[in-house]
């Protein structure tokens with residue numbers, strides 16, 4: 001790979017790191033995840049009315065599709081659209097959290 005590609009890659013990965021919501025907002029998003037999303041997907045996201053959102057369940061599913069599902073919902077199912085409460089960046093961040101092998105930080109808080 002030529003050096004210029006590496007530089008571009010480094011810039012892209014930095015940009016996506018800088019793209020995380022502010023820390024305070026991250027905390028609020030994790031609370032939303034366990035309380036609001038948890039009301040259907042289960043407090044520990046193991047599934048309920050909605051399917052499990054654990055890393056094992058989401059493995060192999062495209063982050064793009066999952067982000068779109070969160071923002072737009074799934075018409076004809078109970079999954080509501082969240083685009084009035086969440087930005088694209090926040091939905092992407094949530095998907096990153098959900099796909100991480102370790103459970104989100106406050107999974108045991110409730």
Ligand code: HEC
Nearest residue numbers: 036037040049050051066069070074077078079080082094
């Ligand atoms: C009122 C119930 C309800 C609430 C609240 C809810 N969901 Fe869902 N969600 C569902 C249902 C039902 C599905 C499955 C839709 C289907 O059949 O395709 C789903 C699907 C999903 C999927 C796709 C899963 C997959 O494997 O394809 C994601 C991701 C998701 N929800 C995330 C969220 C997030 C994040 C929140 C909170 C911001 C949330 N949901 C809140 C009911 C809900």
